[in-house]
Amino acid sequence: MEKNPTYLFVTAAALIDKNGRVLLQKRPEGKPMAGLWEFPGGKVEAGETPEAALVRELKEELGINVQEPDIAPVAFASEALEEQHLVLLLYICRKWAGHVESPESLDLLWLSVDAIHDLPMPPADGPLVDMLSSVLRDSA
Template identity: 75%
Template sequence: MEKNPTYLFVTAAALIDESGRILVQKRPEGKPMAGLWEFPGGKVEAGETPESALVRELEEELGVDVKEADIEPVAFASEPVEDQHLVLLLYMCRKWTGSIQSAESLDLQWLSIAAIEDLSMPPADGPLVQKLSKSLSNPA
């Protein structure tokens, strides 16, 4: 019988500027999957909702203030990673206050969804990019 996996919940944001470009960041050297591009975000800590974790991560990583009411769920990915099971939750956000600056001096780029589709990204991010692309081309 399989043992129960340990779940790792991670939130990510597709921050979309007034031109429709989306912010991506490069994973730093020394971290797993270094050099790959990803959406900003991070782990959901004990006692946090995914939304509150994303708000916290965006403030810590980018120095911006996002309200939970201004983030909208888009898609999720589920992927085994080492001895855990990753559940990656992608949200879309078009409204924040503050100037985006990387706290870890990460490479940041504002790109079109088409350009993001061509980036080297972690395995769980690929399906999210496709779902985000569909969501952006077919707004509800």
């Protein structure tokens, strides 16, 4: 009988600017999957909703203020990791207060959703790009 996996819930945001570009950040050296590009976000802490976690992470990582009503779930990915099972929840956000910057000096890129396909990304993020592309195309 297989051991029950421990789940790791992570939220991520497809921040979309006025020009329809999506923000990606590069994973820093010293962290797993360093150098790969990903949607900003982070782990859901105990007692937090995914939405509250995303609002907190965007403030910590990018210095912006996002309100929960301004994020909408768009897709999720599920990926087996070594010790845990990752569930990555992707939200779209088109409205925030403040200037996007990285206090941790992470590399940031604003790209069209089509250009994102050319970047090296963690395994769970890749399928989300296809889903995001489909959603953005359907809403255009």
